[in-house]
Amino acid sequence: MSGAGVLHHLPILQVLVPLLAAPVALLLRRGYPAWVLATGVSWLVLVMAMGLVRQVLINGTLSYELGGWAPPWGIEYRVDVLGAFMALIVSGIAAVIMPFSRRSLAAEIPADRSAMFYTLILLCLTGLLGIVMTGDAFNLFVFLEVSSLSSYALISMGRRREALTAAFQYLIMGTIGATAILIGVGLLYMMTGTLNMADLAERMPDIAHTRTVTAAFAFIVVGVALKTALFPLHLWLPNAYTYAPSVVSAFLAATATKVGVYMLLRFSFTIFGGLLAFEIMNLDRLLLVLALLAALYGSTAAVFQTDLKRMLAYSSVAQIGYTVAGVSFASLTGLTAGIVHLFNHALVKGGLFLVAGCVLLRIGNVTIERMAGLGRTMPWTMAAFVVGGLGLVGVPATAGFISKWYLVQAALERGWWPVAVVVLFTSLLAAVYVWRVVEVAYFRTPAQTSDAGVGEAPLSMLVSVWVMLAIMVYFGINASLTTGLARQAASGLLGTAL
Amino acid sequence: MSGGFPLLLALALPLTAAVGIVLTRRHPDLREAVTLVSAGLLFALVVGAVWPAVEAGGRPSIVLVQTFPGLPLMLQAEPIGVLFALLASFLWLVTSVYAIGYMRGHGEKNQTRFYAYFAIALASTMGVAFAGNLLTLFIFYEILTLSTYPLVTHSGTDEARRAGRIYLGVLLGTSISFLLLAIIWTWTLAGSLDFVPGGLLRDKVSSATVGILLVLFVFGIGKAALMPFHRWLPAAMVAPTPVSALLHAVAVVKAGVFSIVKIVVYIFGIDTVAGHAASQWLMYAAAITIIVGSLVAMTRDNLKARLAYSTVSQLSYIVLGALLANAWGIIGAGMHMVMHGFGKITLFFCAGAILVATHKTKVSQMNGLGRAMPITMGAFLLASLSLIGLPPFGGMWSKWYLVSGALEAQQLIMLGVLMLGSLLSTAYLLPIPLRAFFGRVEKHSQAEGIREAPIPCVLALGLTAAGCVVLFLNPDPFYRLMAQVVLQ
Numbered sequence: 003m004s005g006a007g008v009l010h011h012l013p014i015l016q017v018l019v020p021l022l023a024a025p026v027a028l029l030l031r032r033g034y035p036a037w038v039l040a041t042g043v044s045w046l047v048l049v050m051a052m053g054l055v056r057q058v059l060i061n062g063t064l065s066y067e068l069g070g071w072a073p074p075w076g077i078e079y080r081v082d083v084l085g086a087f088m089a090l091i092v093s094g095i096a097a098v099i100m101p102f103s104r105r106s107l108a109a110e111i112p113a114d115r116s117a118m119f120y121t122l123i124l125l126c127l128t129g130l131l132g133i134v135m136t137g138d139a140f141n142l143f144v145f146l147e148v149s150s151l152s153s154y155a156l157i158s159m160g161r162r163r164e165a166l167t168a169a170f171q172y173l174i175m176g177t178i179g180a181t182a183i184l185i186g187v188g189l190l191y192m193m194t195g196t197l198n199m200a201d202l203a204e205r206m207p208d209i210a211h212t213r214t215v216t217a218a219f220a221f222i223v224v225g226v227a228l229k230t231a232l233f234p235l236h237l238w239l240p241n242a243y244t245y246a247p248s249v250v251s252a253f254l255a256a257t258a259t260k261v262g263v264y265m266l267l268r269f270s271f272t273i274f275g276g277l278l279a280f281e282i283m284n285l286d287r288l289l290l291v292l293a294l295l296a297a298l299y300g301s302t303a304a305v306f307q308t309d310l311k312r313m314l315a316y317s318s319v320a321q322i323g324y325t326v327a328g329v330s331f332a333s334l335t336g337l338t339a340g341i342v343h344l345f346n347h348a349l350v351k352g353g354l355f356l357v358a359g360c361v362l363l364r365i366g367n368v369t370i371e372r373m374a375g376l377g378r379t380m381p382w383t384m385a386a387f388v389v390g391g392l393g394l395v396g397v398p399a400t401a402g403f404i405s406k407w408y409l410v411q412a413a414l415e416r417g418w419w420p421v422a423v424v425v426l427f428t429s430l431l432a433a434v435y436v437w438r439v440v441e442v443a444y445f446r447t448p449a450q451t452s453d454a455g456v457g458e459a460p461l462s463m464l465v466s467v468w469v470m471l472a473i474m475v476y477f478g479i480n481a482s483l484t485t486g487l488a489r490q491a492a493s494g495l496l497g498t499a500l
Numbered sequence: 501m502s503g504g505f506p507l508l509l510a511l512a513l514p515l516t517a518a519v520g521i522v523l524t525r526r527h528p529d530l531r532e533a534v535t536l537v538s539a540g541l542l543f544a545l546v547v548g549a550v551w552p553a554v555e556a557g558g559r560p561s562i563v564l565v566q567t568f569p570g571l572p573l574m575l576q577a578e579p580i581g582v583l584f585a586l587l588a589s590f591l592w593l594v595t596s597v598y599a600i601g602y603m604r605g606h607g608e609k610n611q612t613r614f615y616a617y618f619a620i621a622l623a624s625t626m627g628v629a630f631a632g633n634l635l636t637l638f639i640f641y642e643i644l645t646l647s648t649y650p651l652v653t654h655s656g657t658d659e660a661r662r663a664g665r666i667y668l669g670v671l672l673g674t675s676i677s678f679l680l681l682a683i684i685w686t687w688t689l690a691g692s693l694d695f696v697p698g699g700l701l702r703d704k705v706s707s708a709t710v711g712i713l714l715v716l717f718v719f720g721i722g723k724a725a726l727m728p729f730h731r732w733l734p735a736a737m738v739a740p741t742p743v744s745a746l747l748h749a750v751a752v753v754k755a756g757v758f759s760i761v762k763i764v765v766y767i768f769g770i771d772t773v774a775g776h777a778a779s780q781w782l783m784y785a786a787a788i789t790i791i792v793g794s795l796v797a798m799t800r801d802n803l804k805a806r807l808a809y810s811t812v813s814q815l816s817y818i819v820l821g822a823l824l825a826n827a828w829g830i831i832g833a834g835m836h837m838v839m840h841g842f843g844k845i846t847l848f849f850c851a852g853a854i855l856v857a858t859h860k861t862k863v864s865q866m867n868g869l870g871r872a873m874p875i876t877m878g879a880f881l882l883a884s885l886s887l888i889g890l891p892p893f894g895g896m897w898s899k900w901y902l903v904s905g906a907l908e909a910q911q912l913i914m915l916g917v918l919m920l921g922s923l924l925s926t927a928y929l930l931p932i933p934l935r936a937f938f939g940r941v942e943k944h945s946q947a948e949g950i951r952e953a954p955i956p957c958v959l960a961l962g963l964t965a966a967g968c969v970v971l972f973l974n975p976d977p978f979y980r981l982m983a984q985v986v987l988q
Contacts, residue, residue, distance in 0.1 A: 395672075397646065398639035407568070410684045422684075426677045433672055437665070445653070445661045479573065480565040489569075 012054050013066040013079040016089060017132045017145075019043055019050070024124040033107070033116030040120040041100040044127070048097040051089040055487070058086040063494075065137070073137070074198035080137030084341065084491035088134040088264050091348050095256040095470075096127050099352065102466035103249040106359045110161050110247045119159060123253065125152040130261050139187045139273070140197045142265070146183065146229070149261070150176045153254055157246040168241035175238040179228030183265075186222035189214050190273075202273050210278040219283055222269050230262030232289075232326055233296030236319045243315035248359030251311060255318050256352030260344045263325050267341075270329075271495040280332055289330035294424050296323030301431035305438070310368040311358050313435055314351065317394060320428060321347045324409060327421065331412045337492035338485060339408035345484050346401035349474035350393040356467045357387045360459035370442055377444035379456045384443045386467045391436030393474050396429045400478040404485065504562025506549035507575040507630045510585065513542045514592075514623035518616045525612040532600050535615050539593040542622070546585045550630075554582045555980070561632050571693060573639065574632035578695065579981040580765070583834055584758045585629040587841050588751050592622050594960045598849055599742040601956030605856040608740055614654060618743070620647040625751040628758065634683050634693035634767065637759060638675070641723070644755055645671045651743045652736045663735040670732040671722045679720030682713050686767065695762065699769020710768065711778035717763050718782050723756025724819055725812045726782075727789040734808040741852025744804060749811055749844035754837050757818040761833050764822045765985060774825035774909070783823045787917040789816035794924035801862045803851045806928060807844065813921065814840045814887065820914060821902050827986040829905030834982035835975065836898035839886065842967045843895055846883035847929075849961035850876050853953035863932055867939030872950035875958050877936040879965035884929035886968040889922050894971025897979075 008015075023043040027036040058064060058081060066079040081089075103123075107116055129149025136142050154176065158169035191197055193214050194205045209215050224235075231239040239259075243251045270279040279285045300320025307313035325347070328340025360383040361376065362368050377384045389400070396402035406429060413421035458464070477484050517538035524531040553560050554577050561576035577585075599618075603611050624647055627640030645668070653664035687693055689709070690700050701710065722729045736748050764773050773779045793813030800806040814836070821833030853876045854860055854869065870877040886893030889900075899922065906915040952958050971978075 392646070396676075397672075398642045404568075406680075407684060410681065411688055414685055414688045422681060423677075426681060430673055430676055433668070433676075437668065441661055441665075445656060445658075479567060481568060482566045485568060 009053065009057065011066070012050055012057065013064060013081050013135050014068065016047060016050050016054065016093075016135055017128055019047060020124045020131065021128040024121045024128065027124055028117055028121040031117050033113055033120075034104075036117040036120040037100070037104050040103075040124055043124060044093065044096040044100045047093040047127070047131070048090075051086065051093040054081060055086040055090055058083050059490075074196045074201040077141050078137040078198055078200075079135045080200065081135060082491070082494050083487060084264070084267065084494060085134045087341070087345070087487050087491055088261065089131055091260060091345050092127065092130045092134065092257045095253065095348055095352050096123075098466050098470050099249055099253050099356070102252075102356055102359065102463050105460045105463050106249050106363060107247060109363045111159050115159065119156070119247075122152045122156050123250070125149075126156060126253070130257055133261050134264055137199050138197050139190065139199055139202060142268075143180065143184055143187055146265075147180055149258065150180060150229070153250070153258060156250045156254075157242050159250070160245040160247055162245055164241070165245035168238075168245040172238040172242045175228055175235075179225040179235075182221045182225030182228070186218040186220075186225065189218035189221070193218070199268070199273050203275060206273065206275055207277060210275075210282060215278065216283065219274055219278060223266070223285065226262060226265045226269060227292075230259055230266060230326070231319060231322055233292055233299055233319060233323060236296070236300075236322070239319060240312055240315040243318065243355075244309060244312040248311075248355060248362055251314075252352050252355035252359065255314070255355050256348040259318065259322055260348055263322070263329065263340070263344060266326070267329060267337075267495060276332065276496075286330045286332050289326050290421070293323040293327035293330055294421065296320060297327070297424060297428045301428040301435070304435045305431060307435070308370055310361065310370055310373070310439065311355070313370070313439075314354050314358065317432065317435065318351055320432070321351065321394075324405065324425065327425070328409055328412060331416060332496075333412060333415065334489070334492050334496060335408060335415055336412035337495060338488045339405060339412050341491050342408060342481070342484050342488035343405035345488070346393075346405045346474070346477065349470055349477070350390055350400075350402055353386065353467055353470040353474060354390040354394070356463070356470065357383055357390060360463050360467065363459060363463070364456045370439055373439065373443050374446035375443070375448035376456070380458050382464050383459050383467070386464075386471055387443070388440060389471050389475065391440065393471070393478070394436055395432045398478070399475065401474045401481070401484075403478055404481040408485070503553060503558065503560035504575055504577075506545055507560060507577055508562055508564070510542060510545055510550065510589075510626045510630060511575070511623055513538050513545065514619045514626065518619040518623070521612060521616045521619060528611065531612060531615060532596070535596045535619065536593070538619070539589070539596045542626070543589040543593050546582070546589045550577050551582055551586065553577065554579055555984075557984075563632075567635065571633070571635055571687070573636050575627075575630040575636065576632035576695070577630055579984045580758065580762055580834060581629040581631070583978055583981045584754060584837065585626060587754065587838050588622065588625045588629065591746055591750050591841060591845055591964070594963055595742050595746040595845070597956045598745070598852070598960035601954035601960070602742055602852050602856055603740065605954045605957070606740070608654070610654065613650065614740065617647050617650045618746075621651065621747060621751060625755060628755045633695065634686065634763075637762070638679065638683055641679075641755060641759065642672075642675060644752060645675070645723075648743070648747055648752055651747065652739045654740055654743070655738065660738050663738040666735040667732045670729055674720050674722030674729050677720075678716045682716035682720055685713060685716075695766035697766065699765075699772055700767045702769040702772055707776070710772055710776060714768065714773065714776065714778045715782065717767075718760060718819065718823075721756045721759050723752055724760050725753060725756065725789075725815050726785055726819060727792060727812070730789065730793070730812045733812055734805055737804040737808050741804070741848060741855060744808075745845045745848035745852065748808070749848055750841045753811060753815055754841060757815055757822070757833070757837060760819055761822045761830065764825060765830060770825040770830065770986065773823065779823045779825060783820055783911065783914060786816040786820040786823065787914060789813065790820070790917055790921045791924070794921060794928060797928040798924070801864050803854070803861060803863055803866075803932070804848070806863065807847050807851060810887070810925065810928060811844055813925070814844070817898075817902060817918070817921065820917075821905060824902075824905040824909045824911065824914070826905055826908050828901050828908055830986045831979065831982040832898050832901030832905050834985075835901055835978055838978050839894040839898040839968075839971060842964050842971060843883045843887040843893075846879055846961055846964040846968065847887070849957065849964060850880040850883070853957045853961060856957065857953045858950050863935070866932060866936050868936065868941035869950070870933065870937035873952050875952055875962060877933055879961045880936070881933040882965045882968055884933060887929060888925050892972045893968045894975060895968070896972060897975045
């Protein structure tokens with residue numbers, strides 16, 4: 003096969019490589035070789051995602067016919083700038099987290115289960131990448147289930163028994179969401195006889211006013227909102243992120259909800275188009291209100307948490323609100339803000355959950371009170387928390403600033419003052435909840451003498467944390483690449499919508 | 501768009517110093533040498549490379565990175581920035597000398613951390629001074645806030661933690677909720693954030709918008725300590741004295757008023773601000789801050805707290821000068837940045853010297869100190885007189901121009917406020933040296949054994965006190981810089 007041939011197959015390889023590696027990881031049985039395999043695969047997938055981004059930028063949207071069957075009969079993989087950008091986020095996060103996972107997991111799950119863990123996380127990666135690659139609505143649902151089922155299992159592997167309840171809760175909510183999406187897709191198929199997204203979009207204007215299609219739209223939006231954890235459908239998220247193993251929290255927080263937003267974008271802009279989504283169904287107003295409530299509720303709730311991971315989880319609820327607010331503007335700047343925030347927040351929150359993993363490894367607990375004195379005993383870890391926290395607040399020279407800038411700009415362009423005020427106000431709340439932890443870690447002396455002897459986290463974990471945060475700071479100072487890609491993705495979405 | 505390399509160097513020098521300080525942490529003498537050498541080099545750089553270029557009418561600039569499409573992170577030197585950079589870099593040098601005496605004499609812990617963050621704070625100060633657009637200004641403004649937080653909370657006590665909370669809360673709160681909003685709004689209105697002579701927004705936006713933006717900018721720049729956003733400044737006094745001296749009398753607070761002056765001159769344009777209803781109201785806010793700040797200063801027995809409220813009051817002179825928005829007002833504002841800087845840093849140096857030598861912090865304990873520490877208290881007297889605005893001290897010039905500005909704008913109330921402010925500053929400053937020299941000493945045993953602070957401290961405060969006199973004799977360089985901005 004020639005070089006060009008491999009490049010041509012990138013969209014399917016992106017999905018196939020982790021899918022095939024998953025059972026192999028299980029067959030390897032022992033944790034270490036499975037870890038080597040999973041790390042290798044995640045890096046390979048990242049390289050491929052970079053190749054995809056490059057190709058899409060040069061050649062425009064890629065279309066790949068699965069098994070050579072021409073669409074709309076066969077399944078088509080369709081990769082535009084948005085899809086390639088999402089693949090970059092998902093695989094990039096996986097590539098940074100995998101090296102971290104070995105030491106972190108050793109402390110959190112039994113050794114005989116670690117091969118199973120790598121199998122599951124590879125499957126989850128497969129599902130998430132599949133969602134962003136595919137151009138077929140039903141195929142999307144299949145990949146959604148692949149990623150969801152594996153993530154339920156991953157969450158249930160958490161150290162504490164509450165992990166089981168959390169996983170069950172997520173299972174119920176996630177299944178309701180997936181079912182809603184399936185019903186919606188079914189209704190669409192009933193009306194159009196096709197499942198290909200491009201094909202669906204073409205037929206949509208004629209049937210946009212029918213009740214069946216509006217019902218389909220409603221089902222899909224609710225289902226996607228559940229998977230995205232958009233307020234008030236976020237109830238599964240805090241428990242899931244709190245009790246899952248740290249690696250899983252980091253991976254899911256940085257990727258799964260982001261892919262949820264991707265589905266929202268894909269369905270409402272590409273498939274249903276602006277006419278149905280924004281003119282008939284007034285999705286923009288609905289989303290904006292929910293997004294602002296999410297930002298306010300999530301940030302406020304985060305201020306009152308006593309557990310670091312739960313605090314970060316509520317912060318995620320708020321950050322999802324920012325992203326969806328950007329989407330709800332349905333303007334170029336707004337969409338750019340939302341999409342670039344997917345990237346920026348993935349880095350920030352991924353990094354912060356990894357920090358939580360370091361803390362958990364060393365003191366066996368992530369209760370904020372117990373973190374007293376960590377500024378001295380784990381200087382690199384806590385410095386990472388400060389940097390990540392500043393990113394969460396959106397202080398200049400962090401990636402969070404870039405998102406906030408675009409979001410406020412988008413709100414001002416529309417003349418929506420209150421939105422800008424809510425965004426800025428909630429970022430102050432972020433400063434409050436971040437600083438609570440900073441004060442405990444740096445100003446308080448440990449209550450228990452046993453904590454005084456705590457050492458710094460292992461190098462392999464610190465490297466992952468700092469790589470993630472260094473990238474985050476880099477894209478906070480020089481955001482040309484990320485905002486450029488986000489802008490192109492946004493104009494692609496609007497181009498098909500308007 | 502060239503010749504900006506010295507500006508990059510001005511940013512890189514203190515940053516390199518911070519790295520050098522951390523690397524040499526095991527050798528305190530070497531570590532302090534790193535600070536001194538970089539401070540010296542930085543001052544030489546600003547004087548030797550940047551100043552002449554700007555004096556000759558050049559505007560050297562350099563683009564660092566393209567942060568947003570069409571909106572780069574860039575540095576550019578212009579007269580007000582050069583004035584600020586000259587002030588900050590020179591006083592960093594002096595403070596470094598002082599800090600060696602103070603930190604060792606006072607037995608402070610974590611000195612490496614202290615010097616390292618100090619250097620980073622100076623780097624961000626240079627960034628603010630040479631910011632080429634509002635985005636760059638904002639970024640360095642925030643980094644300055646964050647890098648001074650560990651300095652404010654240096655002692656790690658509960659009191660320091662609480663003070664740090666107020667410090668960050670007020671400074672981040674105002675900058676995020678008002679300043680950032682104003683900046684992004686400006687960007688959506690003008691499509692640019694460049695500093696344009698004559699005003700970026702001039703004739704582009706309605707009068708009402710100008711009013712709202714002006715209020716957002718002036719209150720958003722919390723570092724200017726306009727009431728009611730002044731609480732962070734007295735809170736920050738919990739920091740070691742060199743921090744209070746350089747950062748909370750010069751670098752940080754001047755970064756605030758400097759930003760206001762720069763925004764009035766280059767973003768709005770003085771013609772737009774002059775006589776605008778919003779600027780009239782903001783002048784009242786500044787006037788209230790001048791008067792109330794002075795009154796509160798009179799009630800404070802803790803010397804550093806008194807000086808802090810004096811700073812709150814004096815900063816509003818500069819804000820007032822900027823809002824008068826005529827040539828004399830702007831010149832007065834710029835001059836007062838320098839004059840107040842020299843005067844107030846001297847006063848803080850003296851306060852620190854007294855603390856190191858006698859462990860006394862209260863004004864009421866200072867009776868008779870003049871005899872034991874004549875140089876320190878003498879310098880205190882000179883600096884007080886300069887702050888009040890009496891000849892032959894530099895403070896006279898800035899008051900002079902501010903008064904001229906008020907007269908030209910026919911702001912008679914503001915004229916009265918300026919006069920009253922001077923009177924009040926006499927009331928809260930002069931009792932201290934008078935007590936020290938002529939106050940009754942209750943017990944002889946107490947004053948015995950008290951001597952001048954370590955030599956580096958005395959040297960530094962003598963130097964800045966002498967500076968107050970030199971600035972009276974030769975204020976011309978700073979006048980020329982400011983005049984270049986407003987009198988073309």
